[in-house]
Amino acid sequence: MSFWNAEIVAVGSELLTPFRVDTNSLYLTEQLNTLGIAVVGKQVVGDDGERLTEALRAAFLRSRLTVVTGGLGPTTDDLTRECSAAALGVGLQRSAVLVADLEAFFRTRAPTRKMPASNLRQADLVEGAEALANPHGTAPGQWWASADRVLVLLPGPPRELRPMVENEVLPRLRRIVTPGALATRVLMLAERPESEVDGLAAPIYARYPDVESTILTTLPGQIELHFRASGASPAAAQARADTVAEEVAAVFGTSVFSHHGATLEAVVGGLLRERGESVAVAESCTGGLLGGRLTSVPGASQFFRGGLICYHDELKTGWGGVSPATLAAHGAVSEATACELAAGARLGSKADWGVAITGIAGPDGGTPEKPVGLVFIGIAGPEHPPVAVRREFWGERERIRGLSTQAALNRLRLTLAGGL
Numbered sequence: 001m002s003f004w005n006a007e008i009v010a011v012g013s014e015l016l017t018p019f020r021v022d023t024n025s026l027y028l029t030e031q032l033n034t035l036g037i038a039v040v041g042k043q044v045v046g047d048d049g050e051r052l053t054e055a056l057r058a059a060f061l062r063s064r065l066t067v068v069t070g071g072l073g074p075t076t077d078d079l080t081r082e083c084s085a086a087a088l089g090v091g092l093q094r095s096a097v098l099v100a101d102l103e104a105f106f107r108t109r110a111p112t113r114k115m116p117a118s119n120l121r122q123a124d125l126v127e128g129a130e131a132l133a134n135p136h137g138t139a140p141g142q143w144w145a146s147a148d149r150v151l152v153l154l155p156g157p158p159r160e161l162r163p164m165v166e167n168e169v170l171p172r173l174r175r176i177v178t179p180g181a182l183a184t185r186v187l188m189l190a191e192r193p194e195s196e197v198d199g200l201a202a203p204i205y206a207r208y209p210d211v212e213s214t215i216l217t218t219l220p221g222q223i224e225l226h227f228r229a230s231g232a233s234p235a236a237a238q239a240r241a242d243t244v245a246e247e248v249a250a251v252f253g254t255s256v257f258s259h260h261g262a263t264l265e266a267v268v269g270g271l272l273r274e275r276g277e278s279v280a281v282a283e284s285c286t287g288g289l290l291g292g293r294l295t296s297v298p299g300a301s302q303f304f305r306g307g308l309i310c311y312h313d314e315l316k317t318g319w320g321g322v323s324p325a326t327l328a329a330h331g332a333v334s335e336a337t338a339c340e341l342a343a344g345a346r347l348g349s350k351a352d353w354g355v356a357i358t359g360i361a362g363p364d365g366g367t368p369e370k371p372v373g374l375v376f377i378g379i380a381g382p383e384h385p386p387v388a389v390r391r392e393f394w395g396e397r398e399r400i401r402g403l404s405t406q407a408a409l410n411r412l413r414l415t416l417a418g419g420l
C-alpha cells in the first residue's frame with residue numbers, strides 16, 4: 001500500500017523573525033493527518049526568489065504533495081507564483097476569469113479606488129493549475145496536479161487559508177488519495193533518563209520500521225514516546241501503533257504513568273478521585289509549582305484541598321507543623337522536616353494525603369553536606385506514616401524545581417497505585 005506523504009513550505013521573511021510564528025503548517029498537518037497523509041518535512045523560507053525556487057523544487061521532487069502557504073499577495077515580495085512555476089519548469093498564465101473576479105472584488109469592496117495594476121499578478125496561474133476560490137481575500141489559491149504529484153498554493157493569512165483548505169483542498173485530496181489512516185499512541189514516563197529510555201526502547205522499535213517512533217523530553221523528568229503508524233483503516237493503524245507501544249511499555253513497568261498521553265497531574269488526580277481521597281501540599285523550594293500543576297487539572301477541587309508555601313522557617317513550624325526541635329537538629333532541607341511537613345499539610349488541611357517538598361534550588365545556598373539540587377519529598381497518608389525520599393538533582397534552578405514537582409507527583413502516584 002502506498003501512502004501519501006507531504007511537505008509544507010511556509011513562505012515569508014516575517015516567519016524567520018522572533019515576532020511571527022508559522023502556525024499554518026500546524027493546522028495543515030492536523031488536516032492532512034485526518035486523510036492519512038503524513039507530513040514528512042517542512043521548510044520556512046524568506047521572500048527570496050532563488051531560495052524559494054530551490055526549496056520548492058526539492059520538496060516537489062521528494063514528496064507526493066507539496067503545500068505552500070504565503071507569498072500570494074500583490075506586492076513584489078510575494079514570489080510564490082513565479083517560484084512555483086520555475087520549480088515545475090513551466091510558465092505563468094494570466095487568467096481572464098481571475099482578472100474579472102479581482103475587478104469585481106475591488107468594485108464591491110473599494111468602489112472609489114481603482115485597482116492597482118500590481119493586483120493583476122494575483123490573476124497569474126501556474127501553467128496547468130486550477131484557481132481555488134478565496135472568499136476572504138484577493139489572493140486565490142492554486143491547485144496543480146499530475147499523475148504522481150500535487151502542488152497546492154495557499155494564502156498566508158490564516159483566516160483565508162483555513163476555509164480554503166476545508167472547502168477546496170480537502171475535498172480534492174479526498175478524491176485522489178489512497179484511503180488510509182494514521183494513528184498515534186503516546187506513552188508517558190516519569191523519572192527515567194532519556195538516554196536510558198532510548199537505550200532500552202530502540203531495539204524494540206528497530207523491529208517495527210514501518211512505525212515512526214519518537215522520543216521527547218517534554219518536562220524535566222518526563223519523557224514521551226510517540227508511536228505513529230499507518231494502515232488501511234483507523235483500526236488497523238491503531239492496532240499497529242498499539243502493538244509497538246505495549247511492547248515498549250512492558251519494559252518500563254511502573255515508570256509508565258500513562259499509556260495514552262495523559263499528564264502526570266491528571267493521572268494523580270484520577271487516582272485520588274477513584275479512591276474518593278484528597279491531597280494537600282506544603283512547598284518550600286517549589287513555591288507553589290506543585291499546587292499549580294495539581295490545580296491545572298479540570299475538576300481539581302474534587303481532590304485538591306489546598307497548600308502551603310512555607311519558605312520561612314517560622315511558617316514551617318507554624319502552619320507547617322514542623323517541630324522547632326526537628327528544624328534545629330536536622331535543618332529545613334532534611335528527611336525529618338519533609339516528613340513532618342507532609343504530616344502537617346495533611347492534618348492542617350484535613351486532607352487524606354500530604355505531600356511536601358523541601359530542597360535547595362540554587363544557584364546559591366548549597367553547602368558540601370547539602371549541595372544545590374538536594375531535595376526531599378515527603379508523603380503522608382491514611383495508614384501511611386510519613387516517609388521522605390532524597391533526591392540529588394543537577395542543573396539550573398528551574399530544572400531543579402521542575403524535577404522536584406515531577407518527583408513529588410510521581411511518588412504520590414506510585415504510593416496510591418500501591419507500587420511503594
Ligand code: ATP
Nearest residue numbers: 010012021022023024070071072073078155156157
Ligand atoms: P497577502 O495577500 O495578505 O499579502 P499572502 O499570501 O502574500 O497574503 P503573506 O504576505 O505571506 O501572505 O502573509 C500575510 C500574513 O499572513 C502575514 O503577515 C501573517 O500574519 C500571516 N501568515 C503568513 N504566513 C503564515 C504562517 N505560515 N502561519 C501563520 N500566519 C501566517
Ligand code: MG
Nearest residue numbers: 071072073078
Ligand atoms: Mg503578502
